[in-house]
Structure formats: structure tokens, C-alpha cells
Amino acid sequence: MYVAFEGIDTAGKSTQIALLKDKMPDALLTREPGGTPLGEKIRAILLESGGASARSEALLFLADRAEHTERVIRPNLQKTILSDRSFLSGIAYAHVHEKLPVDVLLQLNRFATDNLLPDRIVLLKIDESTLRSRLDQKSHDAIERRGIDYMMAVQRCMEELLDLLGIDHIVVDAAEPPSAIAETIYNYLKEGLTNA
Numbered sequence: 683m684y685v686a687f688e689g690i691d692t693a694g695k696s697t698q699i700a701l702l703k704d705k706m707p708d709a710l711l712t713r714e715p716g717g718t719p720l721g722e723k724i725r726a727i728l729l730e731s732g733g734a735s736a737r738s739e740a741l742l743f744l745a746d747r748a749e750h751t752e753r754v755i756r757p758n759l760q761k762t763i764l765s766d767r768s769f770l771s772g773i774a775y776a777h778v779h780e781k782l783p784v785d786v787l788l789q790l791n792r793f794a795t796d797n798l799l800p801d802r803i804v805l806l807k808i809d810e811s812t813l814r815s816r817l818d819q820k821s822h823d824a825i826e827r828r829g830i831d832y833m834m835a836v837q838r839c840m841e842e843l844l845d846l847l848g849i850d851h852i853v854v855d856a857a858e859p860p861s862a863i864a865e866t867i868y869n870y871l872k873e874g875l876t877n878a
């Protein structure tokens with residue numbers, strides 16, 4: 683089962699993945715961008731330097747995703763894969779940043795993944811004041827520097843996409859205590875493993 687964790691920056695995806703690893707020790711943890719040697723290089727280009735034009739940025743994320751899908755996701759589909767981000771981030775961040783049409787972005791993502799999309803998506807949804815206070819407590823990468831309005835629009839886009847795409851998903855309140863969120867997600871994933 684291929685599970686993607688989604689949500690805007692500071693929603694707590696990595697914390698949740700780490701908590702779930704304790705409950706699912708056999709799960710394979712991975713991430714986008716990153717997750718492969720090439721992907722780590724692309725990640726550094728995108729997040730440390732910034733400044734790529736919007737279309738080249740979208741294509742670099744797609745190159746990362748193509749590599750990640752081919753080298754990490756596809757060969758491990760018999761395992762439980764917990765991925766920090768997926769094509770959903772790919773579409774939402776690019777759509778809001780550049781106003782590229784969703785149908786074009788979806789097609790590009792289908793090309794990059796050769797049609798391999800997550801079986802389940804966990805969306806951690808954060809409210810604006812929690813986002814604001816969490817962002818105040820950390821340094822910002824090139825994308826986070828686009829600001830709160832941008833991120834809230836990305837989150838709305840992620841929710842709309844989930845309604846549109848028909849992929850099995852759960853939306854969780856990111857302001858709840860981490861252990862309670864982990865329990866909710868674990869119960870949701872357990873049900874998927876039983877049905878698989």
C-alpha cells in the first residue's frame with residue numbers, strides 16, 4: 683500500500699510519519715523531493731537556492747517524482763510505503779504559484795509517475811493562526827518565503843483536488859495533539875491493510 687502524507691509546510695507530516703514508523707516498523711519511509719540520490723540534489727537546488735522560473739521549478743519537482751517513483755515506489759509496492767508528499771503537492775504548489783491548469787499538471791504528473799498514484803492520502807489540515815505561529819518559530823526555505831496566503835491557497839487546492847480525484851483519503855486536523863493524530867491515521871491505514 684502506497685500512502686502519501688500531504689499538507690502545507692509545518693502541518694506535521696514528518697512528525698506523523700515518525701510516529702507511525704513506531705506502530706508500523708516494517709513500513710518504508712521516503713519523501714519528495716528527495717528519496718533518491720538524484721532527488722536529494724534536486725531538493726537542494728529547489729529549496730536552498732530558489733530563484734528557478736516557475737515552469738522550470740515545476741519540471742524539477744516532476745523529475746524528482748519520476749526518479750522517486752521508478753526507483754523507490756514501484757519496486758516496493760508489496761510493502762507499506764509512507765511518503766512525505768506526492769503528486770498532490772506537485773499539482774497544488776505549481777497551480778497556485780504559476781496558475782498552470784490543473785488538467786495539464788495532472789497529465790504531467792501521470793507521465794512522471796507512469797500513472798502510479800498513491801493508494802491512500804493523509805491530508806494534515808492546518809488553520810491559519812496555527813500556521814502563523816509555527817512559521818514564526820522556524821527559518822524559511824525558498825517556497826515558505828512565499829507567505830501565508832500562498833500556503834493557505836495551496837491547502838485549499840489540495841482539498842479540492844482530493845474531492846476531484848477519487849483517491850481514498852482522510853483529512854486530519856493538524857492542531858490536535860500529535861499522538862491523537864497518529865492514532866487516527868493508524869486506524870485509517872490499518873483498515874486499508876485489512877482490505878488489501
Ligand code: TMP
Pocket residue numbers: 691714715729743744767768771772773775776825826
Ligand atoms: P518539505 O520537504 O519541507 O515539505 O519541503 C518541500 C517544499 O517543496 C515545500 O515547500 C513544498 C514544496 N513542493 C512543491 O512546491 N512542489 C512539489 O511537487 C513538492 C513535492 C514540494
